[in-house]
Amino acid sequence: MKDFVIPGHDGAPAFDDRDLGTPARRSNRTVTLTIDGFAVTVPEGTSVMRAAALAGIEIPKLCATDSLEAWGSCRLCLVEIEGRRGTPASCTTPVAEGMVVHTQTDTLRRLRRGVMELYASDQPQQGLAGPMNRGTPLQRMAAVVGLNAVRYKAPEGGRMASHAEPADNPRFRPVDASNPYFAYDPAQCIVCNLCVRACDEIQGTFALTIEGRGFESRMRPGMAGEDYLSSDCVSCGACVQVCPTGSLMEKSVIELGLPTRSVVTTCAYCGVGCQFEAEAQGDTVVRMVPWKHGKANRGHSCVKGRFAWGYATHRDRILEPMIRESIDEPWRVVGWDEAITFAATRLRAIQARHGRHSIGGITSSRCTNEETYLVQKLIRSVFGNNNTDTCARVCHSPTGYGLRQTFGTSAGTQDFDSVEHTDVAVIIGANPTDGHPVFASRLKRRLRQGARLIVIDPRRIDLVRSPHVEAAYHLALRPGTNVAVLTAMAHVIVTEGLHDERFIRERCDWEEFQHYAEFVSDPRHSPEATEALTGVPAADLRAAARLYATGGNGGDLLRPRRDRTFPGIDHRHGHRQSGHADGQYRRPGWG
Amino acid sequence: MMRIFVPRDAAARALGADAVAAAVLREIAARGLDATLVRNGSRGMVWLEPLVEIETPQGRTAFGPCAPADIPAILDGQSDKALGPVEAIPFFARQTRLTFARVGLTDPLSLAEYEAHGGLAGLRAALAMTPEERIATVRDSGLRGRGGAGFPTGIKWATVAQAPAPQKYVVCNADEGDSGTFADRMLMEGDPFCLIEGMAICGLSVGATKGYVYIRSEYPDAIAVMEEAIRIARAAGLLGPALLGQGPAFDMEVRVGAGAYVCGEETSLLNSLEGRRGVVRAKPPLPALEGLFGRPTVVNNVLSLAAVPWIMAHGAAAYRDYGLGRSRGTIPLQIAGNVKRGGLCEVAFGLSLGEIVHDIAGGTASGRPVKAVQVGGPLGAYFPPSLFDTPFGYEEFDGAGGLIGHAGIVVFDDSVDMLEQARFAMEFCAVESCGKCTPCRIGAVRGMETIDRIAQGDPEALPLLTDLCETMKLGSLCALGGFTPYPVLSALTHWPEDFARTRRAAA
Structure with missing residues (x-):
């Protein structure tokens, strides 16, 4: 993890970290309404809750968050709307032109306090005011609605129904501490479903559910008899992040207490580039929380960035500069000035003795773009040569070659948000749920919305079939035959006339394309001709090619490992050509 | 023979x-x-x-x-x-049997008898109409949702008909869970083709090609009869790729509930049909626009759909001529509890509650005076004899602090303890709550405990109960939590003496 930017500091823009309650809506039309006397104009389809939040009016809420669709269960966000009966929930009520909304009335105050009193009547006594007060939204809302007392009590000779009272209570379930990183205390659960919805909608793992009904309802991971660890949970932490009570809590927070400051940083575990807020007490990291403004992760995380930061305080970590004259000497701890001077002097000496080109610099793929940039700057400007490289360049040289040959530049064609517009996704040789889990979650979300998936891989990766996601086609090719498979796909697209001539004429040299089309149209490239070689049934390959060509916006995700051979370069080239032939690049959702 | x-x-x-x-x-x-x-x-x-x-x-x-x-x-x-x-x-003679005309008259599984007694005339009439005429006929008949909410059926159908979608659905709510109601069951067991015809007309009218009848698991006979009737209708070409061999495609199937009262609430029902947990969905979106599998869906009660064939066959005006006020047509009353003559009685709207209890039902079976009548199922208000002049209609009952619901009527004599009935309302809600919204999930349980405190003479409990009822009534997500206060508060309003316990009395 590397410091990236501190919003609001050193000229960096401040980000709005308010939770607006419900997701943004895109619309060409706007609606103007009045909330507590203020005129508010928002896109059509926006919730009353979000409109109010945008106008600076916070409506109490417990089951709503702007990363999940509205659910409407906590009943704190009720409002009054002139001309409408009852007290609708502002999270599930869309705005309407001319609507007049009141978020604070005597009735609403009574209702919110009444609901809060019910919540409080089934919470551990030490939860709302005592030692377990961790400033949770539940505790804050109890204060916001002015809950002063809980009037519910047991009838004489009886006891109150409770999930919180441990003694002689069949409803009581002990804390589930099976997950290494967080604990689940059912006694504090308010059944807001945020955890279940986050697991479903954001992470796409579907590990959590609500068990029982009515008063007996309670979140449970996995099936009956399972705990968090034995369930399908992948420890992405999304459930913990949305929990408005102390029910789901990072063990580090339980142990250390709440953090007091935070710094935005970028996770270096994989190439997705998720951004986090490193939350700390002094210089002690308490937790890593995915940053909602991170462009790659949009507030989501995987287990690595979220929880696997033990290295930050690992005893093997080098915390001070060390130098030594020769390899047979022990390391000697020195100050920064001495270390830098030592390094500069020695590097200059090498150059003086062996020439300007005698030294260079290589950066790790774990480095951020910014760090790699600084190193090459040092090499070029200070050392005066071009001896610089990065691991990522080595891994991706086939990618770069293919993209440069096809497009003239070796940069990615899309950002991660683009997946939200994809209609057909093609995954070749990548296993995103393992390798790039946060991107996989975003892709799965799109697939659940109806996008289709083609997996080209000898392996049966998780995305071929996982909860509520199934690949339309899994072309389980023999290793090393990827170029043949992609050429066969291009064969189908070209020979069946599925390519977009207008698109190609606008963007490519038409004569060159015809040359390419003639090449791939050769019967020896047909799926039938290559089936014996690739092991991919010709009918499946044809169907997949047709889907790719006609199924809407196509995007593909490739992983370097399959590109490290020269066929990989051809493959990249071939794939880009077929994508181009089909008109699938450089538009949102394509590429 | x-x-x-x-x-x-x-x-x-x-x-x-x-x-x-x-x-x-x-x-x-x-x-x-x-x-x-x-x-x-x-x-x-x-x-x-x-x-x-x-x-x-x-x-x-x-x-x-x-x-x-x-x-x-x-x-x-x-x-x-x-x-x-x-x-x-006399009980039978005074009825106006439109929806139930064939129930008891025919062999339920004889399609020939069904046709011989006026069956399929509605569907044939509908097939001859333009799409606009079909919707207009239902709208002009004044038919309103018989499941309890009383929403105009024609408007619901028009909403679905106008919603553009590649697939639409008709869902029949046959999860008849209200205590003291049995009209849906009797119709499905006694005249299943009538419901099939009503659903087919609905599908035809709104552009839906698929229908589901969601029947509670406690109705094994109704499930068996409906399944057999659908099979017969399919074999006869009534259902299938072309309605009666001439119309658009429409087919249907029976789906069986899993024992949850709340799945009679339309959005829970849709979740259950989709194989999800039977919890209530927030509205909007309306099921008419985003219903089953996210598609525009008509969700109608059995009685609403079964009224449609008669309306199509005889015209909107003929149906609208029955009834009073904004409650048009007939209502199959279901009379139960402590009565001499219990059963199903289809009459035009407008009879007074007193006429129903005394003239039709013959008063109590026990011979003791009537104390209370609960109308509209377990979420309906209790009516005292002083309100017996209330005419049976949606607005009229609403005005009297109650609801007609699914038109179940349960009669109690003077031996009933209304505090016990109020507690039962809370208990029913606690048992049947889906657990999604807080006022219902926790409130119903606290309501039972609070009423127990009232029974013990705890003076702090009564104001707490009325506060809780307000929270549940205005704060609940659906009618289960929202209407549970009706029986509770009506009992408290009309029989305060049953709640005036002292600690001494409780001891």
Whole structure:
């Protein structure tokens, strides 16, 4: 993890970290309404809750968050709307032109306090005011609605129904501490479903559910008899992040207490580039929380960035500069000035003795773009040569070659948000749920919305079939035959006339394309001709090619490992050509 | 050939109709009679079940309630169970049977008999209409949702018809869970083709090609009859790729609930149909726009859909001519509890509650004075005799602090303790709550405990109960939590003496 930017500091823009309650809506039309006397104009389809939040009016809420669709269960966000009966929930009520909304009335105050009193009547006594007060939204809302007392009590000779009272209570379930990183205390659960919805909608793992009904309802991971660890949970932490009570809590927070400051940083575990807020007490990291403004992760995380930061305080970590004259000497701890001077002097000496080109610099793929940039700057400007490289360049040289040959530049064609517009996704040789889990979650979300998936891989990766996601086609090719498979796909697209001539004429040299089309149209490239070689049934390959060509916006995700051979370069080239032939690049959702 | 009718209706069977039917078959065989047994639906006079009918040139003669031992005397023409012509029995004679016209009259699974008694005329009429005419006919009839909410059926259909979508659905809510209601069951068991025809007309009118009947698991007979009727209708070409061989495609299937009252709430029902947890969805989006599998969906009660064939066949005006105010047409009342004559009675809207309780139901079975009448199921208000002049209609009952719901009427005599009834309302809510929203999930349980405190004479409990009722009524997500305060507060309002306990009295 590397410091990236501190919003609001050193000229960096401040980000709005308010939770607006419900997701943004895109619309060409706007609606103007009045909330507590203020005129508010928002896109059509926006919730009353979000409109109010945008106008600076916070409506109490417990089951709503702007990363999940509205659910409407906590009943704190009720409002009054002139001309409408009852007290609708502002999270599930869309705005309407001319609507007049009141978020604070005597009735609403009574209702919110009444609901809060019910919540409080089934919470551990030490939860709302005592030692377990961790400033949770539940505790804050109890204060916001002015809950002063809980009037519910047991009838004489009886006891109150409770999930919180441990003694002689069949409803009581002990804390589930099976997950290494967080604990689940059912006694504090308010059944807001945020955890279940986050697991479903954001992470796409579907590990959590609500068990029982009515008063007996309670979140449970996995099936009956399972705990968090034995369930399908992948420890992405999304459930913990949305929990408005102390029910789901990072063990580090339980142990250390709440953090007091935070710094935005970028996770270096994989190439997705998720951004986090490193939350700390002094210089002690308490937790890593995915940053909602991170462009790659949009507030989501995987287990690595979220929880696997033990290295930050690992005893093997080098915390001070060390130098030594020769390899047979022990390391000697020195100050920064001495270390830098030592390094500069020695590097200059090498150059003086062996020439300007005698030294260079290589950066790790774990480095951020910014760090790699600084190193090459040092090499070029200070050392005066071009001896610089990065691991990522080595891994991706086939990618770069293919993209440069096809497009003239070796940069990615899309950002991660683009997946939200994809209609057909093609995954070749990548296993995103393992390798790039946060991107996989975003892709799965799109697939659940109806996008289709083609997996080209000898392996049966998780995305071929996982909860509520199934690949339309899994072309389980023999290793090393990827170029043949992609050429066969291009064969189908070209020979069946599925390519977009207008698109190609606008963007490519038409004569060159015809040359390419003639090449791939050769019967020896047909799926039938290559089936014996690739092991991919010709009918499946044809169907997949047709889907790719006609199924809407196509995007593909490739992983370097399959590109490290020269066929990989051809493959990249071939794939880009077929994508181009089909008109699938450089538009949102394509590429 | 003589036809002898013994109902196959579940209520009749519960009262011994199967043994009576077996006795009929034995006697036919023993006497070598040229007679057949028909298992018809119930005429709705449950206090007379098992009701045996014998077809004569003068019409059908009724005998009941019958035991197997009564059958020889009936066939000998000397039974003391003779009731005369069935349609002359006063309870039956005063009814206006539009929706239930064939229930009890025909063999429920004979499509030929169904047609012979006016069946399919509605669908044929609808097929001859333009799409606009179909919707207009339903709208102009004044038909409103018979499940309880009373939403105008024509407007719902028009919303679905106008929603653009590649697929639409018709869902029939047959999760008849209100205590004291049984009209849906009786119709499905007694005239299943009527519901099929109503759903087909609905599909035709809104552009839906697929229908689902969601039947509660507690109705095994209704499930079996509906499944068989759908199979027959499909084999006869009524359902399938072309309605009656000439219309657009429409097919349907039965789906069985899993024992949750709340799945009678339309959005929970849709979740259950989709294989999800049966919890309520927030509205909007309306099911008419985003319903089953996210597609525009008509969700109608059995009685709403079963009223449609008659409306299509006879015209909107003929239906609208019945009723009062904004409550048009007929309502199948279901009378139960402590009454002399319980059962199903289809009448035009507008009878007073007192007429229903005293004239139709004959007062209490116990002979004691009526104390309270709960109308509209377990979430309906309790009415005292002082409100018996309330006419039976949606707005009229709303104005009296109640609701007609699914038109179930449960009568109690003066031995009932209204505090116990209020507690039962909370208990029912606690047992049946889906657990999604807080006022219902926690409130119902706290309501039981608070009423227990009232019973013990705790003076702080009564104001807490009224506060809780406000939270539940205005704060709940659906009608289960939102209407539970109706029976509680009506009991408290009309019978405050039942809540005025002292600690001494409780001791």
